[in-house]
Amino acid sequence: MSVLSSEVEDLIESGEFALLDLIRFDLPGKTVGYHRGGRKFTYNGLLYLPNRYLQPGDLVSAVGVAVTTRTIIFSNIPVTDPEDAVARIEEFNYQNTPAIITSLAGEPGSSNVVGVLVSTIYEIDQVRYNEGAVSGSERTLTMMIDLQPPGRSARGPTGVKRSQAEQQFDNDPADTGLEHVATNATIPEEWGQVSR
DSSP states (O other): OOOSOHHHHHHHHHTOOEEEEEEEEEETTEEEEEESSSSOEEETTEEEEOSSEEEEEEEEOOSTTOOOEEEEEEEOOOOOOTTOSGGGGGGSOOTTOEEEEEEEEEOTTSSOEEEEEEEEEEEEEEEEEEOOBSSTTOBOOEEEEEEEOTTSOSSOOOSSOOOHHHHHHHSOTTOOTTTTOOOOOOOOOOOSOOOO
16 A cells, blocks of 8 residues: 555656655754755745755664664855754754655656655754865865654663663553663772782
């Protein structure tokens, strides 16, 4: 069973369609959208800004308790547009705010959107800057935004025993796996010469 609309399915079956990647950030007090095109684009009432969203990014997953991370790349070239929230992202409390990446299918050679191909919800984990020397005083001004699935535990490994509540938050609310686990023993750390 397909979850695509019949219009999108027909467009895909025709073998020719345009693809438009959008990203929307719901920052505290500001919703802003970006796309990979060259001019402003309005979709579902939100104006998507051009020329900043460079790459939809890589998806890195791991086994164990590691969280799958998607890193998207933005231009960090300074702009004067007050609506460009990513240009001043450090002014916002961006940690764990929603980010929605959507791929739209459209008619080729036009601005007509037929429907949504895929849409994925993430949360912002961190923002990193790549400022490396290229030649002399030139620098590469890009910004990497690490996204992670919503609902993941927003903390790294602590090295201590997890509580029942943490286990239930990260897994299943009915998980009782740590109910009868003993407390870790404490081993005093001794420095210098120890006489026994």
